[in-house]
Amino acid sequence: MSGCKKTETIHDTTINNIHDSTFIKDSIGDLINGLVAYYNFNGGSLKDSSNFGNEIIFSNAVKAPDRFGNPDNAYAFNGVNNYMRVANDGSLNPDNISFFVIVKVNGFSGANCHINNILGKGTPDDINGYYSMRVQDSFPCGPLVDSTHEFFYGSFGDNIPQGATTGASTDTIPLQKGQWYTITFTYDGQTAKIYRETTLISSQQKPGINLTDNANDLFIGRHESDVFPYWFNGVIDEIRIYNRALPIQTIRLLNNLNN
Numbered sequence: 001m002s003g004c005k006k007t008e009t010i011h012d013t014t015i016n017n018i019h020d021s022t023f024i025k026d027s028i029g030d031l032i033n034g035l036v037a038y039y040n041f042n043g044g045s046l047k048d049s050s051n052f053g054n055e056i057i058f059s060n061a062v063k064a065p066d067r068f069g070n071p072d073n074a075y076a077f078n079g080v081n082n083y084m085r086v087a088n089d090g091s092l093n094p095d096n097i098s099f100f101v102i103v104k105v106n107g108f109s110g111a112n113c114h115i116n117n118i119l120g121k122g123t124p125d126d127i128n129g130y131y132s133m134r135v136q137d138s139f140p141c142g143p144l145v146d147s148t149h150e151f152f153y154g155s156f157g158d159n160i161p162q163g164a165t166t167g168a169s170t171d172t173i174p175l176q177k178g179q180w181y182t183i184t185f186t187y188d189g190q191t192a193k194i195y196r197e198t199t200l201i202s203s204q205q206k207p208g209i210n211l212t213d214n215a216n217d218l219f220i221g222r223h224e225s226d227v228f229p230y231w232f233n234g235v236i237d238e239i240r241i242y243n244r245a246l247p248i249q250t251i252r253l254l255n256n257l258n259n
Contacts, residue, residue, distance in 0.1 A: 027253055034098075034244035036091040037218070041238065044072045046084070054092060054218070058085040061221060066237045067102060067180045068258075079107050079116070079233025083221035092121060093213040094243035097156050098186045099133045100254055101240075105177055107233035108150050113141040115223070115230040119239060122216045123224035126162035129214030131155060132223075133185055134230065138171065149174045154185030154194055157209035166206040168194035173201060180237070182255055188245030198252050 038049040039056065044063045046056035059075070061082045066073035077083065086092070101118055109116050120132035133154045137146040151174060155167035166187055173196065175181060184195040193203040216224060220239065223230035240254070 030250050031253060034242040035240060036094065036243050037086065037239070037241040039239045041074050052089065052091045054086050054089055056084045057087050064235050067104070074235050074237040076235045077221040077232045079109060079231045081231070083219060086218040086220070088215050088217050090213065091243070092218055092241070093129055093211060095211060096188050096243065096245050097131060098184060098242040098244065098246040099154060099240070100184045100246070101133060102180065102182050102237040103234055104180045105135055105175060105234040107177065108135070108137070108145055108147050109231060109233065110145050113228050114145045115140045116232045117219070117221070117223045117230040118232055118236065119218065119220045120223055121218045122214055124228070126159050127214065128158040128160055128212035129216070130157065130159040130165060131211070133183070135175070135232070151175055152181070152183045152194065154192070156187045156192065156211065158212050166192040166204055166209045168192040168202045168204050170194055170196050170201045184246060184251050184254070186245035195251055198248070198255050
């Protein structure tokens with residue numbers, strides 16, 4: 001049915017009593033704890049479903065079917081000029097962080113520094129208060145695009161000098177075009193981790209990374225820089241940003257949602 005609303009239902013065959021009200025209440029509480037921005041794009045909505053009101057204030061992306069085939073429950077980005085923007089807010093400058101994204105990559109950038117930003121805050125990269133989730137290859141500013149070794153990469157922290165942030169990537173498992181992925185990146189003040197679905201792919205221990213508040217807006221589908229815009233080519237079904245590092249049990253809950 002056109003405009004079918006996605007419903008948030010927890011599915012996990014390892015739970016014997018899924019209808020237990022205490023479990024459901026605790027699970028919902030866990031999923032909203034620390035949630036500062038949540039874009040599920042249900043019915044083409046650009047609203048923030050967290051309690052912080054971080055609405056998308058600009059979008060020229062195109063409504064698209066979500067990972068279940070429901071029309072208008074996701075947004076497509078063409079890798080050329082489609083993006084979204086969220087106004088800066090103090091809640092978007094957290095001390096610790098998690099990104100949870102459900103995306104499908106349709107193409108890889110061939111531009112100079114061939115990176116594809118899913119989301120990011122702060123520009124250029126060497127700025128305080130910087131974080132991003134992107135797709136890139138092993139040598140993103142090399143002369144050629146290596147489309148056989150593209151991977152997801154998350155980073156967080158003050159990035160002066162460049163490289164001071166912490167980060168983690170899925171570079172051991174190259175991603176495939178046209179396939180849906182659920183990716184989670186976390187940093188808890190000690191260690192950055194990245195998960196593909198519920199599997200921890202890699203981690204980097206780097207204690208004491210700071211995030212100094214900046215005034216930059218949050219961009220989705222591109223980097224804020226006009227020199228290196230890093231356009232994303234694909235479909236985004238869902239984005240969640242937390243001000244805490246999600247534990248594995250919460251990541252499992254998110255991956256088991258039918259929403």
